[in-house]
Amino acid sequence: MASGTLAVGGLSVSYGKAVQALREVSLEVPEGTVTAVLGANGAGKSTLLRAVSGTLPFHRGSIEAGEITLGGRRLSGLRPDAVVAAGVVQVPEGRRVFGRLTVEENLRAGALGARDRSGAAAARERVMELFPVLAERARQRAGLLSGGEQQMLAMGRALMARPKVLLLDEPTLGLAPLMAERIGETVAEINRQGTAVLLIEQNAALALRLASTAHVLEVGRVTLSGPADALAASDEVRRRYLGVGDDDALEPRFQRPPTLERWAG
Amino acid sequence: MTTFIELLVNGVSIGSVYALIALGFVIIFKATEVVNFAHASLLLVGGYVIAVLHEDLGFWLALVAGVAVAAVVGALVEFCVLRRSRAGDQHVLAIVTIGVDILLTTELTRRIGTDVLAMGDPWQSQVVQIGGISIAQTRIAALVTAATLITCFLLAFRYTSWGIAMRAAAEDRETAALMGVRLSRVSMGAWAVAGALAAVAALFLTVFPTPGLDRSTSLVALKAFPAAILGGLDSTTGALVGGLIIGLAESLAAGYQNDVTFLGRGIGEVVPYLVMIVILLIRPAGLFGTRELARV
Ligand SMILES: Nc1ncnc2c1ncn2[C@@H]1O[C@H](COP(=O)(O)OP(=O)(O)O)[C@@H](O)[C@H]1O
Ligand SMILES: [Mg+2]
Secondary structure, eight states, rough: OOTTTTEEEEEEEEEEEEEEEEEEEEEOOOTTTEEEEEOOOOOSHHHHHHHHHHOOGGTTTTEEEEEEETTTEEEETHHHHHHHHHTTTEOOOOOOOOOOOHHHHHHHHHTTTTTTTGGHHHHHHHHHOOHHHHHHHHTSBBBGHHHHHHHHHHHHHHHHTTOSSSESSTTTTTTOOHHHHHHHHHHHHHHHHTOOOEEEEOHHHHHHHHEEEEEEETTTTTEEEEEEEHHHSSSHHHHHHHOSSSSOOOOOTTHHHHHHHHOOO | OHHHHHHHHHHHHHHHHHHHHHHHHHHHHHHOOOOOOHHHHHHHHHHHHHHHHHHHOOHHHHHHHHHHHHHHHHHHHIIIIITTTOOOOOOHHHHHHHHHHHHHHHHHHHHHOOOOOOOOSSSSEEEEETTTEEEEEEHHHHHHHHHHHHHHHHHHHSSSSHHHHHHHHOOOHHHHHTOOHHHHHHHHHHHHHHHHHHHHHHHHHSSSSSOOBBBTTHHHHTTTHHHHHHHTOOOHHHHHEEEEEEEHHHHHHHHEEEEEGOOOOOOHHHHHHHHHHHHHOOOTSSOOOOSSSSOO
16 A cells, blocks of 8 residues: 555444444545545535544544555544644535635634644645635635635635645535636646545536546445546446436436436435 | 712723623633533632632732632533533533532632632722722722733734634634644633633622622622623623623612612612613624524
8 A cells, every 4th residue: 555545444434323324435545646536415425524534523423334544544533633633634515614714814724733833834835826816815704705715715724734635525516617627727736736635526527537536426335436537438427427328419418307306406 | 070980990990800701701602612600610719719828829929829720620620521521512511511610619608608808919998099080909900900811812812823723613613623623622721711811800809899709709700691691602802892881880870879769779780680681682692792592
């Protein structure tokens, strides 16, 4: 196993002993790569990230079986701050910026968990290069930013801790297509600068373009795994996640209402 | 007119002491979402330590000790009781703090008995004359101290990493944890700071014109509850404004009660609660708050 690989092995998670949200999920995020996880609403994608970040207790959830490691070091069972200090930082679904704090304060909050604070200035510089708009709006309350700007802030905030692995939970959710594209480009740039990314997306086309490896999660299980381009070419994924019919020439979106319904939920 | 100015200054002074108490109450609520009913007993702990130690240590060391002990007791309550409690539900935790309050207050009133303990402060009953109005030195000391502490607190809250962690946790605990903020430290810090502020408040509630610390001191401290609630439980600004409003209302009502005898004697005692009720009827979340107590 490579030194910085984030590995999830045989992970089962339940909420309050009744809801089984993940069953024996295994996947890897090798150092310096982008790995995508696709899946419908309720498939367990956010649960996977909560398990990695150690925030399941906030939802009365717990790991029943399996293990999460970073470069062979055990992460499962650690508190959230220890996971951050180990170099795994999450950008949660819905951005969750601190709306009453300024942009600048949000970035400072992101640096609170870094193990050594000496690199904070360099991290800040990197974030401002990636997202110049954050420098312009530094003194504004984060709650006043647009959705796209909030996503940038949430990503910038996470980068302030200088993660080895960045976990992104549906970063383009609710954004206009153009903004979604920009976020996608930034994810690629962050990865080029050496950070591994675990990308969770509803926007399968975008995710499969960015990722080298992808996994499909269905009702808590990994049902498909493979190189992203192979998955993008597979009938199953084209039909269910890219909204492309395998044998029909007509506009497929209108022919497959069940698919649409799943995404609308 | 001079009476009015004297009442005003005294009101602001006592109000700033209430603000110290209310501020601690509010930061515990912000950091942990727990309504801390044990606050008055923390105050009594601090005051008791000062009263007992000042003869041996001298006033200033006794004050430092009182502040330190109240901070440690606050932190211990968080560490030993609230954190161990698996309840997780803020309503239940609030009730747990009532239990803590009863325990601490019972023990302290047993120790105090029927005594009135002097605080050994350097101001005693001396009075300063400024252009025809006379103000007790203790009131000036209270005002200056409270204003300094509040300023320091607000600066720290605004600019230090501790303050950012506190505010981030207050807004969204889970996301703050995702940023690596240690929530347990944040809440323990809040309890310690609240205890320290309460000890300082205890001093100024028990010096002149009050004869000293006695078993009823914690009841006086309860007036800071309406201050915190009417300002808004989750607002530091609210705690300050609430404290001042209660202090002023109490001072003016007590000063002019002879003119309003039809309302009965002792109107100064009930005015804090009257003011709170009126404000909550108009603004259920308090003047600056965002959350109603019922929705806590
Ligand atoms: N806090 C919770 N308590 C109970 N069940 C939950 C909780 N959060 C999520 N679940 C359940 O776990 C499953 C996976 O949810 P989630 O991980 O949020 O899915 P996704 O992110 O893929 O939409 C769903 O069935 C959902 O209802
Ligand atoms: Mg989700």
